[in-house]
Amino acid sequence: MNALRPLILTAGLLVLWQLLVIFTGAPPYILPGPLPVAKALVTHLAVLGPHLATTLTEIVLGLLIGTLLGSSTALAMIVSPLLKRWMLPILVISQAIPVFALAPVLVLWFGYGMASKIAMAVLIIFFPVTASFYAGMQRTDPNLLELARIMGARPLAVLRAIVIPQALPTFAAGVRVATAVAPIGAVVGEWVGSSAGLGFYMLHTNARMQIDLMFAALTLLAGVSLLLYFLIDRLLDRLIFWQPNQGIVS
Amino acid sequence: MPEPGSPAPDIIFDRICLDFGGKPLFQEVSLRLPGGRTTCILGPSGCGKSTLLKLIAGSASLPFTGQIHFEPRPEEGRAVAWMAQHDLLLPWLTLVENVLLGARLRHELSEPLRHKALHLIHEAGLTGYEHALPSALSGGMRQRAALLRTLMEERPVLLMDEPFSALDALTRVRLQNLAARMTTGATVVLVTHDPLEALRLGDRIVVLAGSPAQVAEIIEPGGATPRQADDPALAAHYAPLLALLMQEESA
DSSP, X not given: OTTHHHHHHHHHHHHHHHHHHHHHTOOTTTOOXXXXXXXXXXXXXXXXXXXXXXXXXXXXXXXHHHHHHHHXXXXXXXXXXXXXXXXXXXXXXXXXXXXXXXXXXXXXXXXXXXXXXXXXXXXXXXXXXXXXXXXXXXXXXXXXXXXXXXXXXXXXXXXXXXXXXXXXXXXXXXXXXXXXXXXXXXXXXXXHSOSSSHHHHHHHHXXXXXXXXXXXXXXXXXXXXXXXXXXXXXXXXXXXXXSOOOOSOX | OOOOSSOOOEEEEEEEEEEETTEEEEEEEEEEEOTTSEEEEEOOTTSSHHHHHHHHHTOTTOOEEEEEEEESOOSTTOSEEEEOSSOOOOTTSOHHXXXXXXXXXXXXXXXXXXXXXXXXXXXXXXXXXXXXXXGGSOHHHHHHHHHHHHHXXXXXXXXXXXXXXXXXXXXXXXXXXXXXHHTXXXXXXXXXXXXXXXXXXXXXXXXXXXXXXXXXXXXXXXXXXXXXXXXHHHHHHHHHHHHHHHHHHHO
């Protein structure tokens, strides 16, 4: 049943989509049905493929860099109280600015290529990753720290053997959020200024009234984002086996 | 059983005063816990039993006056090991890795230590579970692992804070027997709220009572520990001890 559930859900959503088309009587240039979209997807796969590759690269690189930056920042804040006092306000400010408003600036600075989209994704996921890892490390059981102190532990060994591993489940929750929002960063970046990627292709086809193609790109984006989320969710479950199941999916 | 680096010292409290939340918890408490023996500290909840252990462990966060010292003075920084009410096993480490936690945290892991850990695990009847994760162990097994982790430290002073209170009656008796056997020769300070546990394990039982806490009574039941259920010393002391505790609790 567990294996069948995604299939049944997908089929249900497709049926709902088709019913919506039938009952609203929406013309194909407003809401094309699932069949024309599937057809457009298959016939234009050669065009869509490279755009998908671009967007996927932006998402994955954004995730990697953002996670790396976020976790190093959290670690630095735990190790150095001085750094923490300076970093906390910056972190809060980074969240107070609507990140989307920065998209044009990023394109201005990093150009129309992939760099500005990756930067956008990094900016979006930096906060959830940093905040979750930092909070996880801060919540170390004081009894464990007392035990380590009495054992005569070295500070770095405590960090490596106790503080970091016990923060990993919370950190993983942050990475899951990051995985879910990273595609938003990439696509918004593409909308503001680009010459490739699924976001770019959606704008392009929309302007040419090729709505079935626009929906094909959207479907592809949703499918790939979901797949990425599933993969990362499973991977985190495997690697951090001591976490209570936190994933939305698992 | 443990082979401490230094001889098991007496622990001496000399006129200890400690305020807690604006209220005096201890006022001029003086006490000598004999070396190489097991002292059980018994008293109503909130009377400062655990705080006494923290004082011995040298918790820097407790602002007290007076003096606590060991006689003879053990090697610097190598005096005490601590076992808490909760097993505090790390869920991402296997049993043997948990038993070796102290060595890992001090960067002292070695093959001889590993052998010793495996030997202790065997002694404690956990053979076959060396590489099991804590989540695969029962409550009693986990607490046994925590006991082994404490013993691995080879410290002359063992501080145990209600270590068996979360276990069912049978498991508790088994663990008490194991602990009594394996901690012979060390200065053990065991905090408990269970008079029966104190009577089974204690060479000496210190009853704390009142606010600020004072030593209400010191009992030395005599004979070897762990005392069995039919030990006359147990029967002789249980009722008066219980009465004393009930009187203190209602006071």
